[in-house]
Amino acid sequence: MMETARAKKLCLVGSALVNSFFFSGIVFGWAPLQVMLADEGQYAELCADGPPCPEQQSKFAAIFATATFLVNGISLPSGLFLDHFGGRAMSAGAMIFNFAGLCLVGISDSASLDLFQLGYGLIAVGGQMTLFAVFPTAFEVAKYQTLVFAANSCLFDGSCIVFQVLSSLHEFHPALTRRSLFFGYALFSLPLYLLNISLWRFSGAIGEESPIESRETVDISSSPLLPIPETPVDQEKGDSKISSENTPLLSTAKSAPKKTSQLGLFEQLLTWDFAFILLFASTGILRANLYIGTNEQFLENLGDNDAPNDRLYSKLFGYLLPMGFIFIPVIDFAVGISMKAALQATNALAVAVAALTLIPSLPVQVVTFLVFAGYRAFLYGVMGAFIGETFGPLTLGRITGCVFTTGSLLNLVQAPIIDFVDYSLGGDITYLSLGLIAVGALVAFPVGMIRS
Numbered sequence: 001m002m003e004t005a006r007a008k009k010l011c012l013v014g015s016a017l018v019n020s021f022f023f024s025g026i027v028f029g030w031a032p033l034q035v036m037l038a039d040e041g042q043y044a045e046l047c048a049d050g051p052p053c054p055e056q057q058s059k060f061a062a063i064f065a066t067a068t069f070l071v072n073g074i075s076l077p078s079g080l081f082l083d084h085f086g087g088r089a090m091s092a093g094a095m096i097f098n099f100a101g102l103c104l105v106g107i108s109d110s111a112s113l114d115l116f117q118l119g120y121g122l123i124a125v126g127g128q129m130t131l132f133a134v135f136p137t138a139f140e141v142a143k144y145q146t147l148v149f150a151a152n153s154c155l156f157d158g159s160c161i162v163f164q165v166l167s168s169l170h171e172f173h174p175a176l177t178r179r180s181l182f183f184g185y186a187l188f189s190l191p192l193y194l195l196n197i198s199l200w201r202f203s204g205a206i207g208e209e210s211p212i213e214s215r216e217t218v219d220i221s222s223s224p225l226l227p228i229p230e231t232p233v234d235q236e237k238g239d240s241k242i243s244s245e246n247t248p249l250l251s252t253a254k255s256a257p258k259k260t261s262q263l264g265l266f267e268q269l270l271t272w273d274f275a276f277i278l279l280f281a282s283t284g285i286l287r288a289n290l291y292i293g294t295n296e297q298f299l300e301n302l303g304d305n306d307a308p309n310d311r312l313y314s315k316l317f318g319y320l321l322p323m324g325f326i327f328i329p330v331i332d333f334a335v336g337i338s339m340k341a342a343l344q345a346t347n348a349l350a351v352a353v354a355a356l357t358l359i360p361s362l363p364v365q366v367v368t369f370l371v372f373a374g375y376r377a378f379l380y381g382v383m384g385a386f387i388g389e390t391f392g393p394l395t396l397g398r399i400t401g402c403v404f405t406t407g408s409l410l411n412l413v414q415a416p417i418i419d420f421v422d423y424s425l426g427g428d429i430t431y432l433s434l435g436l437i438a439v440g441a442l443v444a445f446p447v448g449m450i451r452s
Contacts, residue, residue, distance in 0.1 A: 008202035009140040013148060015196040016134045019091070021155040022162065023098050023189060024131040027067040027124045029163035034060050036167050036178060042110040059110070063117045067124035072408035074125055078132050079401025083394065088200035090133040095193035097126030099186050106182030131156055132397060133196070135384070139393045140203060146335040147328060149388060150381030154325035157376060161322060261392030268399065273390050276446055277383065277399075278406050280343065283443055284379045285407040286414060287350050287436055291357075291372060293418045297427035302362050313362050320369040324377030331381045339389065340450040342382045347447055349375035351440035354433045 037043075037060070038052065047053035082090050104119025131152065138148035166181045260273045268274055296314060299305075304313045334342040353375055356368040383403070391399045421432055 005202070008199070012196070012199040012202055013134075013137045013141055013144075015192070015199050016087075016091070016137045017148070017151055017155055019094070019130050019192055019196055020134050020152050021159050022192065023094070023159065024127045024134075024152075025071075025156040025159040026162040027064075027071065027120060027127055029160035030064045030067075032167035033163045034064075036170060037116075040178065042116070045111055063120050066117055067120045070121055070124040071128050072404055072411075074128055075132075075404035075408070076398070076401035078129055079397035079399070081129075082132050082135070082397030086200075087133050087136040087203070088197055090129050091193055091196045091200070094126045094129035094133055095189065095197070097122045097129060098189050098193075099126075101126055102182045102186035102189070106179045106186070127159075132400070135388070135396055135400065136203075136393055138384075138388055144332075145388055146332050146381065146385040149384030150328045150331040150377060151325065153380030153384065154322070154328060154377050156380075157324055158322035260390050261394075265395045265398060268391055268395060269402070274399070274402075276450070277386055277390075277403055279446060280443065281379075281383050281403045282407045282410040283439055284346065284350065284383070286410055287354075287439065288372075288376055288379060289411055289414050290417060290432065290436065291353060293414060294421055294427070294429050294432065297422055298357065298429050299362070299365065301427045302360060302365070304362060309362070313365060316366060317369050320366075320373055321376075322373075323370070324373045327374045327377040328381070330374075331378055334378075335382065335385050339382075339386060340447065342378070342385070343447045343450060344444070346375065346378040346382050347440055347443050349378055351437055354436035354440065357429055357433045 038056070041051065043056040043059045044051040046055035046059065078090070081093070101119045101122030101124075104115045104122065106119075107113060108115040108119060110116070134148065134152040138145045141148065162185075166185065169176050170178065170181060260268055260271050263271070295317060299311075299313050299317070302313075303309060304311055331342065334345045349371060353368060353372045356364060356371060359365075384400075387399055387403065388396060417432070421427060421429055425431065
């Protein structure tokens with residue numbers, strides 16, 4: 001009986017991860033879709049002397065900018081929705097937004113029915129909701145919680161290949177129009193989402209019953225950033241847990257501080273744990289985005305655009321970026337050692353990426369691509385594991401939303417930094433790389449405060 005229930009929960013997790021791959025981050029595969037739209041002549045009517053023109057490119061840029069803003073911009077509302085209504089409702093909402101967005105992009109035409117920006121924005125919202133819908137499933141299989149968080153992050157990255165596949169199908173089979181491809185993909189999404197929604201009935205009451213309230217024992221160890229309290233050790237059992245059946249609740253509450261996961265939301269927001277993950281996640285996301293934003297110009301300066309290479313290394317970067325999934329077992333192993341070890345490994349990979357960019361060699365940069373793919377996988381996987389382990393499932397959505405929102409606000413400095421590197425330094429990222437190494441050294445101090 002227990003094995004059957006376990007199998008059903010694994011099916012729920014697997015279904016959520018499958019949806020994450022097919023729908024969560026597909027808006028980031030904008031480049032091949034833009035080529036498809038340009039080939040169709042979308043917004044060509046804006047060009048007085050024929051396409052391409054700045055006006056057309058501006059329209060394309062606005063579509064993508066709106067979508068990427070929404071991915072991070074709605075993270076806090078999504079978190080509130082997830083905590084209040086649960087994973088089933090989140091998955092249902094994702095299905096509605098994705099289906100509507102895909103259909104709108106399929107029927108849009110810049111001259112007669114310009115709904116591209118609205119449709120692509122709806123896909124972004126649906127994708128973000130799909131990403132968040134995976135989070136509570138990790139608590140269904142506590143043994144594999146870190147694997148679920150890491151896999152979700154890697155599948156989010158990998159999903160950007162979807163529009164590349166649709167674009168290739170259109171290129172090799174012109175009879176498959178954009179309308180038919182997007183309508184087909186919208187219909188393809190329905191059974192996948194409906195399956196996931198139906199599997200939520202096998203959930204272990206996530207969002208309906210507090211895992212904390214249903215525990216038979218109360219772990220009195222404190223949060224990772226606080227000292228471990230002295231507790232009497234049971235002479236017979238040799239553990240540091242107090243049985244809730246034999247010990248009065250009032251006595252337990254007085255004898256030991258609550259874990260962060262046992263606090264209310266506003267109390268959690270005032271903990272060092274929350275301050276730490278804000279710092280770690282925000283600087284981590286910024287470091288990742290700065291590398292992506294400067295990499296194209298950096299490779300060009302190294303000769304990637306020259307005739308022998310013909311942007312070979314830039315293409316390799318695009319193919320290797322979604323390969324973070326190969327690091328999932330390593331992430332699980334690191335978290336298994338300790339959360340501190342996993343956080344230190346994440347920060348070390350960020351420093352390694354910055355250090356490798358100081359070597360002006362295109363072949364060396366292939367190694368940098370792989371290290372960066374590992375860093376991205378570690379960053380989001382370990383960040384998710386830390387939030388889940390520290391804050392628990394009851395406030396998971398809101399805490400994650402706060403972290404992503406803060407990260408997006410700090411990320412506003414990305415554009416001026418990249419502009420400074422491109423226009424004032426001619427694309428030379430030496431000073432930027434040294435600065436990122438310094439950031440890594442500074443981040444190492446709060447990481448060192450984490451209790452193993």
